[in-house]
Amino acid sequence: MTAGGNATDTTYDFTAPSIVIDVTEVPNAEGPMNVRFNASLTGVSGRHQMTGAPDAKNLDSSFAATSAVFTGNGAEDASTFSVNFNVADLDGTTKGSFLGAEMMANMAGALNAGFASDGGVSYGKTSFDIDVNDAGSQSKVTGTMDGGNVDFGLDKSKLTYAIGIKGADYTVSGSDIPMPQVNLGFGEFAFNVMMPVSASETPQ
Numbered sequence: 001m002t003a004g005g006n007a008t009d010t011t012y013d014f015t016a017p018s019i020v021i022d023v024t025e026v027p028n029a030e031g032p033m034n035v036r037f038n039a040s041l042t043g044v045s046g047r048h049q050m051t052g053a054p055d056a057k058n059l060d061s062s063f064a065a066t067s068a069v070f071t072g073n074g075a076e077d078a079s080t081f082s083v084n085f086n087v088a089d090l091d092g093t094t095k096g097s098f099l100g101a102e103m104m105a106n107m108a109g110a111l112n113a114g115f116a117s118d119g120g121v122s123y124g125k126t127s128f129d130i131d132v133n134d135a136g137s138q139s140k141v142t143g144t145m146d147g148g149n150v151d152f153g154l155d156k157s158k159l160t161y162a163i164g165i166k167g168a169d170y171t172v173s174g175s176d177i178p179m180p181q182v183n184l185g186f187g188e189f190a191f192n193v194m195m196p197v198s199a200s201e202t203p204q
Contacts, residue, residue: 001013008052009049017044018044019044020039034074044065045065046064047062059097060094062093064090066089067088068086068087068090070083079132079135080132086126087126088123088126091121092119094119098117111156111197111198114156116154118155119151120151120152128142136175140173144168145166147167156198160193165190168185169185172184
């Protein structure tokens with residue numbers, strides 16, 4: 001990581017060959033649970049820039065990774081599960097105008113005072129595998145996607161939220177469905193929601 005600038009314009013540029021999070025123990029009231037999770041990112045890079053006074057910061061941030069892998073498995077009594085996700089070409093951005101902590105404690109007041117944020121994440125080829133066995137009842141879901149995106153935005157006038165998925169193929173099988181398996185697929189799925197968040201004298 002390389003940091004530069006000054007108190008009112010600070011930039012952090014970072015790279016990492018890999019970032020790995022390994023959860024080897026999850027405790028509960030009876031003791032450690034028999035579960036394990038691992039998440040790893042490769043080819044990580046990004047930039048984080050903050051400008052402005054301490055009580056009115058502007059953020060401009062970007063993040064990218066060539067791949068992300070998430071795996072998990074566990075068992076409890078007669079039940080077991082395993083999950084695997086592989087995602088390529090992650091790319092995300094976040095921009096916003098942030099106020100001091102005291103002002104941010106009241107969201108309505110912060111929005112009227114200029115708080116705003118928007119950003120999104122896009123991803124490339126994705127595959128996943130989910131396998132659950134619950135006391136002899138087994139179910140399995142596998143699938144692939146060509147890519148997709150998640151976008152968001154919030155300011156004093158509106159809230160926006162959008163999701164898109166392209167080139168999806170899924171297979172569902174299990175002992176509780178009356179056929180060997182179900183295959184699903186679609187070329188593209190998307191929605192975009194925009195709604196007002198502040199009162200207005202005109203319909204919106």
